[in-house]
Amino acid sequence: MAPPPVRRRKLAWTPARVGVYGFLIVAALFFLLPLYVMLITSVKPMEEIRLGTLFALPVKATLEPWLQAWSSACTGLECGGIRSGFWNSVAIVVPSTILSIAIGAVNGYALSFWRPRGAGVLFAILMMGAFIPVQVMVYPLVRVLASVNLFSSLPGIVLIHTIFGMPVMTLLFRNYYAGLPMELFKAARIDGGGFWRIFLQLMLPMSTPVIVVAVIMQVTGIWNDFLLGLVFAGSEHLPMTVQLNNIINTTTGERLYNVNMAATILTSLVPLALYFISGRWFVRGIASGAVKG
Amino acid sequence: MSNVAIRNLQIQLGGNKVIESLNLDVKAGEFVVLLGPSGCGKSTLLHSIAGLIDTTSGQIEIGGKDMTWADPKDRGIALVFQSYALYPTMNVEANMSFGLRINGTPKEEIARRVSRASDMLQLGPLLKRKPANLSGGQRQRVAIGRAIVREADVMLFDEPLSNLDAKLRTELRRELKQLHKQLGATMIYVTHDQVEAMTLAQRMAVMKGGVVQQFDTPANIYNEPANLFVATFLGSPGMNLFKGAIERQGDRTIFSNQHMSLDVSGYPFKQPLAGKHDCVLGVRPEDIDVGNCDGADNVVCASVSLVEAMGAHRVLWLDFHGTQVAGIVQDQQHIETDKDISFSIRSKRISLFDGASEQRL
Amino acid sequence: MSNVAIRNLQIQLGGNKVIESLNLDVKAGEFVVLLGPSGCGKSTLLHSIAGLIDTTSGQIEIGGKDMTWADPKDRGIALVFQSYALYPTMNVEANMSFGLRINGTPKEEIARRVSRASDMLQLGPLLKRKPANLSGGQRQRVAIGRAIVREADVMLFDEPLSNLDAKLRTELRRELKQLHKQLGATMIYVTHDQVEAMTLAQRMAVMKGGVVQQFDTPANIYNEPANLFVATFLGSPGMNLFKGAIERQGDRTIFSNQHMSLDVSGYPFKQPLAGKHDCVLGVRPEDIDVGNCDGADNVVCASVSLVEAMGAHRVLWLDFHGTQVAGIVQDQQHIETDKDISFSIRSKRISLFDGASEQRL
Amino acid sequence: QAPAPAGAPLKATVIHWWTSGGESQAVKQFAEAYNKAGGQWIDQAVAGADQSRATTINRIVGGNAPTAAQFNTSKQFRDFVEQGLLNNVDDVAIAGKWEQLMPPSILEAIKINGHFYAAPVDIHMPAWFFYSKAAYKKAGIANEPQTWDEFLAQLAKLKAVGVVPLAFGGQVWQEKITFDAIFAMVGGADLYLRVYRDRDQKAVMSPAFKQVLVDFKKLKGFVDAGSPGRNWNDATAMVVSGKAGVQIMGDWAKGEFAAAKQVAGKDFGCFPGFGPKAPYIVAGDAFVFPKTANATTIKAQKLLATTITSPAAQVAFAARKGAIPIRGDVDESQLDICARQGLAIMKDKSRQLPNTEMLASPDTTGALQDVLTSYWNKNQSPDDAQKAFARALKDQ
């Protein structure tokens, strides 16, 4: 009397499932295509590149361009590759990321919970500022920094990155904190927490997901920045990207595409590594969602 | 312990007048419950007492001092939130001790208070857990514990039990009452659950639309509701209402409408009545007696539309000319739906309300 | 309308056995309530009936067909969620009609069903509103409306009233009962609120830890709980329990312990008793009579520790040698706390449980 | 000849945009010469001419000016002079007899209000014609063209045998170079100067100028579809591989040929124009010296100006850079045949033409580029282009 049991639904390979994977694979191929071209170009000798066979695998693969990019490509008089700027970049990225996130977080926190008078207006202007092309701001900012003796120094470039990161960082944290229950803040107020206490001991530990996003955005942005570093960092602190740019962008000199590509990939390794590492955190942070207390 | 006095409080939020000219006097050590439907401004009132919402005008006194603009932490209050608002990144112990640590209370003192509160609330084994790993009831206790360790003179509770199941609710209700005895603190407790309100309150304030409708002992409010709203909001099921008119006939006062009439001469009118008066008669389900429908005097008949067995008693729903009348029966007598039944109103236990102003007569 | 039969159902979630070998037979058109404490697997069971959770083993039959692996939409069921799960971006009408529109139901048919449901639930004026602009009770009705328009043979409810205030809960409870009459559909209703369970159920299943403890009519479960758990879980306050032993003394059967003894000869034992037997005696608060403590026979004294006025009745808490005994008094007699009072147990209305297995004797 | 000071070497921070391998080799010659002369060269390479100049401006504004900075030999640094931001190097110019040694077009660019505000470092001829000998052979062309028409005919022949006749990079500045080459060849030096130097509206609106526009657009028929956006070196690579016949490009393109191990005169040919009297467009780079009161820095600036204009440094630099020296009194043997040819032409003042940058402000040159690129890429009539050209010249 029992009708034949319907088969288990759990088994995966339905047409819809195939479609999902199909789409993802096609999309992944599209996203990987430029990387593929970059990679194979970076291991081709220049003769092969001149042939213009863009997608062809290298006939004679060579690691020479990578070595050259890393340690002997010329960036002016120096022919030390991009290696030398690495630590400069680190020295800029670390404090800039920390400071810009710290200030963005404090701003977002103040805007969401304390709402001091005038802060709303400041925030609106700040967001407006996000739309000014960076280049336009360079000249006046040089003047300002020069007037406080910070031009061409490490603190100077850190400050500049903090300034330029402020709109988006503030937006990010403001939106995140706006999603937290107001009661939490009120409870801490009753417990006698002041502005900083509540921020440091309560809000900051709860901000992991948004901090991960902020770190990704800031590290990527600051690491890849070249214009601001060039102008504000001073010659001793030029970031890696200035060298990368020197290698890639020549006006009238010859261009070594293989070295260019190798240098580009090398330079991107830090943000890429960050993506790999933080990816899991990112998802975990997202999955835990609005922290339920 | 301190008294709390609220004078002419008015609160606007985003343009809405949420609280209008509210007065409330809570004696030191008293347990007062604020009861009202969702959205009536209970939480707003409580938060303004705690100093978390700025008042638009009016005064809040705590312990005899004007605290209208004092900082929350300086008011000598503790607050248990509707949503618990536990700090998700701290374990139970840290949650409870956070405020004390901020105030720089000595370590031993903190330990003493936390262990006392956790004993009281049986939180001992949970001290090292994070809120995410606690059940709803346990979270609730932590939230209460956090308030207790503050050893505040005034404790405020914002619907602390609303998310728990009936059994837990009953238990915690008793524990709270116990707590009040032990601590002796002034307690103001917000709820929309009347059972909670009735069982916990020494006095309770019934609110609606930001206005206190009645502020009295639970029994008085239950038995002599000040207006129609209070009458129907309290009781489960609420008071049965009959529209009609009231008139002096000789030395008797008679309530009557199309379908019934009742001698209400014994009713303690606040003001002597003159002439005919539109009014509403209210009677609690337990003050309705049912019997066989045999056409006796002062006995009205209606058909039973539903019988709800509640275990200890049953609720009858009678269809009386289109309105549903609820009655409560205690005994095991057999009652069938769709059959006619007689019911009578205990005229000594009625309430009468003005038809227009809806205020108690 | 269809029957629902569950055979040897077992469900594992993330490694936990949430449901173990569960059997349940719901007749066509019946209103069955699943009652149990938080976390006992009620939602899991309901969702597996709906096909939203894969079963680990066992069978689910709906309307005589094996539906263990059928798609939710093909099971002829409708489900009202604990959290409503309304589509937040659609207005009330769209919320109700979305499923029908997707299935290609003709426009007129959709309009007919929606208007019928909205009439039934008095949602007419709200049809164009978004869920965010509705109160909790209104959202609840929309969620029910969405289930109704499906005109399913089996309707499942997952604690649909748990977030509402007492008054609304009472109202909606009645409406649901009415609905069942009108629709005639099989209904399975999950709750942890016993009042709801008692009033709504034709039969109810009390669950604990994924296992059905008792499946019977509310009255039977209330009056003759199958085990200690059911006895204490039901009733507010729950059954009073006294540990002791039971023994035949001549043709009488006597329950006794240190402090009291009671003749339980009239008790309908399932199996004849032999010798002395450790057991627990249970009696509901309303089956305890109180009087003055004058030392009469079969009358025990205890001091009153708390009086809870509930409006219609009062709950007394008596301190009887360290255990709290609850009693219910209906009349207005004056009772003071901390005074001694006598109480007696109506021996015809007791329950007896085995001391070890905790099962009813 | 300037004596090295005793003690600390004279530090000179130099901003320039020579960043590629070949360019690095070239700038190294300067650095070594300077260091040998008792200085210490501190290199600050910034890729991209615009970017490099912007850096210089920002450094000056920010009070952290370099000792010297590269500009094109042009009007690019006029504003600096007017703002009084540059030191002059009159002493060095007089001592080095610049007026006698250097071509007038260069002098015109660096001598402002009677003072020398820049030290020229090289001369580029931006409009060389490079051709693939293999492609020419395939098309059966034996000689370099002597006239514009002959050139067009050769392009047609190349096209006929399936070679891309003109290797063309469709970037604005490459279009401009090509146009200027055609302008100088077809329109003649006189018209060129009247338009660019005198901004003579009549000259612009003349039929002769219109003919230049028409002739320029004729080249469009000889470029391939992939040209827009192409980098100049990719275009050169087409000539290197014989895929394309001719490229009109600055002499720096020789670096690419060299990298592909091709030899001028053997694998590829070069000619600066049609016929023996063809005009020769002059461009180049120069160093300017930001203002400072610091005596040591001024000394360094002078030493630097002296060193880099010295014949030895000049020829060493030019040889690696693919340019020609700014002075004729150098040892030619290090140079390739194209450069030698250029050096020879430089002796004939009548053939020299300054490039647009020397004659007009950057703003004007930019505006002209805009006009030309629209004309080249869009379906614009020569008349419209002519009018736009006139307007762009008048506007500034």
Add this chain to the structure above:
Amino acid sequence: MAKKRQSVSIAAYIAIIPMALTVLLAYLGTMLWTARVSVSSSRTFPASDFVGASQYIRLFNNERWLLSLQNVAVYGVLFIAACLIIGFLLAVFIDQKVMAEGALRTIFLYPYAMSFVATGLIWQWILNPELGIQEVLHQMGFADAKFDWIVDQDMAIYTIVIATVWQASGLVMALMLSGLRGVDEELWKAARIDGIPRWRVYVSIVLPMLGASVSTAFVLLFVAVVKVFDSVVAMTQGGPGTASEVPAKFIMDYLFGRANIGLASAASIVLLSTVLAIVAPLYFVRSRRAAKGA
């Protein structure tokens, strides 16, 4: 005795001092400075004279500027729409409990880590009709295949869209994914019971719920549109001709290459005003709706 508005502590005001200084000195300051320069005759350096609106007049007589504005409008609409759609689709597909989710996520996100200085060149190659996809198609025997947008006057701007979407949609995906994971599980169940296909749920129910994610993504993308520069320079240099010119490039050209900061400033001010004219109403509507929803 206790005064009003004490509830906002002084520390809060101190804490926003960095923001206040930044806003006043860096943002407001540069905006005013730019406005001032735009009414002067400044060339390489700011001049202190006053020439009225002449820079603006020149600006609006400049065809390239007008074309830039037109281009950025077209680009902006397409870029934002494409990023949101593709980002959303990727997020949705990744959300289907697929294998190798982490790897896929990284694949979609990595372009965001790479600067356009080099990847622009790669795109230029891939899209080049003589080198890239078109050539490959020809070699595969599709002789008629034509994909030469990058050299086509009318289509060049779309190639910028393709490349920048490739770069930015990963970030949108991340934001959307975070939104998707926040959707109540019971909603999905409700939809299953209603028999609503998953894609329909995404389109009709989930998408409208992702308001916060979408608006954050929108702001970030909008900022990117206004500032789009690197990709254009690296891929087309604004060409062919002026076909893919954009305002930021125009401003850059005049700022340094053409040494006319007066005109560049005027262009910046016009750009900023345009942005404000678009953003302000959106902001207004949103804050109104937020106020109403609360």
